[in-house]
Amino acid sequence: xxxxxxxxxxxxxxxxxxxxxxxxxxxxxxxxxxxxxxxxxxxxxxxxxxxxx
Numbered sequence: 001x002x003x004x005x006x007x008x009x010x011x012x013x014x015x016x017x018x019x020x021x022x023x024x025x026x027x028x029x030x031x032x033x034x035x036x037x038x039x040x041x042x043x044x045x046x047x048x049x050x051x052x053x
Contacts, residue, residue, distance in 0.1 A: 002028055 002024065011028075015021040022043065029039040 002031065 025041060025043075029041050032039045
């Protein structure tokens with residue numbers, strides 16, 4: 001799934017709870033920053049603590 005988004009500049013991931021949309025967003029951000037690109041993720045404070053861990 002993520003490999004098919006290589007040419008997409010901006011994306012919005014939408015899905016129900018437990019569908020994996022947060023995981024996809026974080027993994028995509030990791031891959032982009034590894035390539036030297038700037039990334040912005042926007043989500044709730046509760047998720048921010050979970051992702052930072």
